[in-house]
Every structure is written in structure tokens, then in C-alpha cells.
Amino acid sequence: MIILDVLTVILLVVGLVFFFAGSIGLLRFPDLMCRVHALTKADNIGLACISLAVAIYSNDWLIGLKIIFVWLFILATSSLMSFIIARRINMSNKIISGDSR
Amino acid sequence: MMFYLFDIIIALMTIILACLCLFSRQAINSITYFIALGLIVALIWTRLGAYDVAIAEAAIGSGVTGALLLFSWRKLRAAKSNITLTENTISKKVIATAFFIVVIIVFSLSSILLFSKPNSALAYLVDSSLSDSGVLNPVTAVLLNFRSFDTLLEIGVLFLAALGVYSIGISLFDYELKPSSNFLLHSLSKLVVPACVLFGGYTLWVGSYSPGGAFQAGAVWAGALILLRLAHPRLLARKLSPWLLTIGLIVFIAAAIATFVINKNFLLYPALYAGKWILLIETAAAISIALLLYSLFFIPKKINSKSAANTITDDAGESI
Numbered sequence: 001m002i003i004l005d006v007l008t009v010i011l012l013v014v015g016l017v018f019f020f021a022g023s024i025g026l027l028r029f030p031d032l033m034c035r036v037h038a039l040t041k042a043d044n045i046g047l048a049c050i051s052l053a054v055a056i057y058s059n060d061w062l063i064g065l066k067i068i069f070v071w072l073f074i075l076a077t078s079s080l081m082s083f084i085i086a087r088r089i090n091m092s093n094k095i096i097s098g099d100s101r
Numbered sequence: 102m103m104f105y106l107f108d109i110i111i112a113l114m115t116i117i118l119a120c121l122c123l124f125s126r127q128a129i130n131s132i133t134y135f136i137a138l139g140l141i142v143a144l145i146w147t148r149l150g151a152y153d154v155a156i157a158e159a160a161i162g163s164g165v166t167g168a169l170l171l172f173s174w175r176k177l178r179a180a181k182s183n184i185t186l187t188e189n190t191i192s193k194k195v196i197a198t199a200f201f202i203v204v205i206i207v208f209s210l211s212s213i214l215l216f217s218k219p220n221s222a223l224a225y226l227v228d229s230s231l232s233d234s235g236v237l238n239p240v241t242a243v244l245l246n247f248r249s250f251d252t253l254l255e256i257g258v259l260f261l262a263a264l265g266v267y268s269i270g271i272s273l274f275d276y277e278l279k280p281s282s283n284f285l286l287h288s289l290s291k292l293v294v295p296a297c298v299l300f301g302g303y304t305l306w307v308g309s310y311s312p313g314g315a316f317q318a319g320a321v322w323a324g325a326l327i328l329l330r331l332a333h334p335r336l337l338a339r340k341l342s343p344w345l346l347t348i349g350l351i352v353f354i355a356a357a358i359a360t361f362v363i364n365k366n367f368l369l370y371p372a373l374y375a376g377k378w379i380l381l382i383e384t385a386a387a388i389s390i391a392l393l394l395y396s397l398f399f400i401p402k403k404i405n406s407k408s409a410a411n412t413i414t415d416d417a418g419e420s421i
Contacts, residue, residue, distance in 0.1 A: 034344070050374060073293070073296065076292055076293070077289065077293065080285055080289045083285055084285075084286070
């Protein structure tokens, strides 16, 4: 049990680090392409770690399986959304310089 | 202790996001803050244990409303090159008065919450008569049995909203998408739409004994429909029957009349079959809610005006 708890904490911390890096990237990167890149890559890995941690912590294979499914669906949708956003940026490059801080 | 800290953080974030949403100058910033606010409010509902409301808030309050606001913003931006919200002309006296009123309301509400017993008589009443309601989920029991009259009127309000949308007849999404513009969207719709249909049905079914129900199922189905329409613009074009929009209200009123005939009382279900009545009404309501939310985005244009009728050639697809 203690091994599982330690594993949960480690995965949570790693996930939070990835989320933190992604959020900093969202705030600090210069243009939209970089921001999308930082957000989707870091957040998907962060979400993977956190959902794994929750799945282990739940101690029930059915709940764990549901959480893994949630992660897979978010992975599919968010990577697709980032692709669509990137495509829009490519199509209208003027947005990049116009709207960002 | 840990959870109290979390609660305080999300409560503060709600207030901050609400202020940002109200007082930011650019409309697009306000919309972004509004969507974030909806997600935070969904978190609050989760912390309160009201998972039904959390799903509905995240899907309708944040997702659908946010998308509608974004579409309107896009429309407005196309009309005028640059929109900024009107200058804050509210005087400081008004703000001070409003702040004073809010403080009084918060103070009185929190004092009520602090000094009242958590187990009120109402919760006891619901719990004690839950076994008569035909369902095991207290929220569904209240919504569709004990106070089903309220829900009937709510469905009526939704129907009125649909009527309003139809009579205004502005499609927010009238620019044509190229059918094969995005193959990734196609593959995503293949993956997600069946899952959405399944999950919506599951939510509807599970509503009788755990969080779920017609509104959540309707929201999930509406999301599936909107995604399907975005991925395949021609697939769902102009086949939305207004009868399906009204089926929730029709079934609900029919149930009210039927129960009046059987039991001499509106919406007093026969004791043995209460669960089945509720499931029937909820299924019809979920279909209506899904189509209503979908029709907020894509309205069949033929219905609204004579000028649009000229442009439409495939009248056979319409099923009124």
C-alpha cells in the first residue's frame, strides 16, 4: 500500500510540474504557435501523470479504467483542437501580431 | 483543512473571474473569462456533491453558451471591424451601492447557512418519501416526481426559447464549410460521436439511481450533433423536424393529462409504474433538449423567411 501511495504522490508531482511548465509557456511564449505547442504537449503529459495517479489511488480497476478512458478522450480531442487552432493561425497570420500581448 | 483551502481558492477565483468578465474592455476577453468562470462554477458544484449540476454547468453554461458567445463575437467582428465594449459609464455611487447590497446579501446568506441546521426538514421529507417516487436518485425524484410541475414549465420555457430562435431565424453559423475540409475532424467525429451517444444514453438511464438525467443527456447529445454537423456539413443539413423539438413538451403534457385521467391529479404517477413514467418523460425531454441546443447553432433556414426559400432547392429533405 505504501508503495502505491508513494507512486501516486510521485505521479501527481510530475503531472503538476508538467502543468506548471505548460502554463508558464502559455503566459510567456511570444506567439500563438509556441503557446499552443507548450500548452498541448505539456498538458497532455501532465494529464496522463495525474490520471494515472488517480487511477492508482482509486484502487478499483473499473474506476481506473474509466479514468484512463477519460484521459484517452481528452488526448484525442485536445490534440485535434490544437491542430485546428494551429491551422487557423497558419491561414490567417495577421492574428498573431494583432491580438497577442 | 486541505479541502477548505481548495474551497476558498475556488470561491475567490469565481469572484475574480466574474469581475474580470464584467469589467474587461475587449469583448473577447470577457467571453474567455466567462467560459473559465463556468468551469470554476462546475468545480464548485462538484465540491458540493451536485455532480448532475456540475455536468450541466460545464456542458451548457460553459461549453454551449461559450461557443454561442464566440460565434456572436465573430459575427459582430465581421460586421464592425473592431469591437470594444462601451465605456464604463456607471458612476461610483452605483458601484458603491451595489457593493453594499452584495455585502448585505452575502452576510445574510452566510449567517443563514451558519446558524441553520444542515439537515433541513425538506431533505428529510425527500429522503423519507424517496421509496414512493419510483427512482433512487433524490435529484431526479424532486425534478420529475415531487416537483414535476416545475420541470414541465421549464421544458415549456425551453420550447418558447426554441420558438424565439426560429422566429428570429438567424443562423449563427451560416457560412458554408467545405465538406472535406478537415480529415482529422472526420476521424475525431468517428471516435467521439458514438461515444457521446452512448454516454448520453447512459446518463439518461443512470439518472434514476445516481447523478444524471435528461438535461445532462441532452447536453451530451447536442455536443455530438454539433460536432457531427461541423465535420459533415451536408449530412445533417435541413433535416431537423420541429416536431422533435416539441416532443419533450408534448410527452410531458400528455403524461400530465393521462395522470389526471387515471389518478384525478396532475402528474401523480401510478405508484407501481412511477419509474417507467419518469424514464419516458425524461427520454422525450432529453431528445428535445439536445435538438434545442443544436438548433441554437444551426437553424434550418427554410422555415424563417420567404427570401430564404428561393435559395433552397432541396425541399424534399425538409420534414415538417
